[in-house]
Ligand SMILES: Nc1ncnc2c1ncn2[C@@H]1O[C@H](COP(=O)(O)OP(=O)(O)OP(=O)(O)O)[C@@H](O)[C@H]1O
């Protein structure tokens with residue numbers, strides 16, 4: 001359907017692979033011929049487990065204000081590239097932060113915002129060298145109610 005505004009969602013976890021996914025998502029969002037601009041959504045899920053970010057969550061940090069401060073830094077960093085590229089290309093961007101398990105949260109948001117295409121990296125922060133797909137990408141491919149574009153590491 002050419003000329004119809006698409007809603008594209010990219011899932012970011014602050015990894016280099018999710019930044020690659022962001023580049024693809026911005027490129028896709030910029031490819032449209034109609035008079036309406038496509039809209040880009042970037043989602044970061046504050047997962048209940050923090051092992052992906054253990055460089056920032058050094059053991060023993062318990063003060064809630066310090067934990068919030070660290071999350072802010074992680075989230076700012078995760079959205080850095082998408083904010084810059086979307087601004088450069090003048091693509092409307094909405095950033096979303098939710099708390100929970102990453103894949104079910106992303107799948108819920110795809111339905112809530114009526115997303116047409118979801119873009120994810122094949123792996124992320126937890127990347128085990130040999131894995132082709134991480135658990136989040138595998139789960140969204142299986143259950144998201146829209147097409148999923150998996151950007152290779
Ligand atoms: N917390 C998150 N919030 C938003 N998107 C995420 C999150 N975690 C992963 N993603 C998305 O999913 C992609 C694949 O990451 P995934 O977590 O599946 O791989 P992994 O970290 O290598 O493996 P695992 O987490 O299973 O150990 C990321 O590139 C990103 O696009």
Ligand SMILES: [Mg+2]
Nearest residue numbers: 124125126134
């Ligand atoms: Mg992960």
